[in-house]
Amino acid sequence: MSIGSIKSLGSINPGAAYGVGRATAKPTANFADQLQKAIREVDNLQAGRDQMVEGMVSGEVTEVHDVMIAAKEAQLAFELLLEVRNKLLEGYQEIMRLQV
Numbered sequence: 001m002s003i004g005s006i007k008s009l010g011s012i013n014p015g016a017a018y019g020v021g022r023a024t025a026k027p028t029a030n031f032a033d034q035l036q037k038a039i040r041e042v043d044n045l046q047a048g049r050d051q052m053v054e055g056m057v058s059g060e061v062t063e064v065h066d067v068m069i070a071a072k073e074a075q076l077a078f079e080l081l082l083e084v085r086n087k088l089l090e091g092y093q094e095i096m097r098l099q100v
Contacts, residue, residue, distance in 0.1 A: 038084070042077045049074040 055061035
């Protein structure tokens with residue numbers, strides 16, 4: 001077994017493990033785009049829930065648990081979006097209260 005081959009690995013840079021000295025990648029989308037995407041996703045979940053409820057009422061969908069799961073997913077997504085909105089408003093109001 002040759003230990004000499006270890007030297008060919010090169011030196012270890014501890015900063016590289018934490019990304020120190022490396023250029024960060026530019027984000028692909030800004031915050032407004034991400035927020036619009038989240039709003040569209042919540043809207044799609046709610047539309048899917050509405051379709052499943054209509055299907056259950058008309059007799060097309062026989063699995064009640066699928067309808068309940070879709071309704072709960074839409075509810076949770078909306079509640080999350082509502083909390084994000086509330087936090088954004090709180091942050092905006094806090095900034096407006098700052099005295100310059």
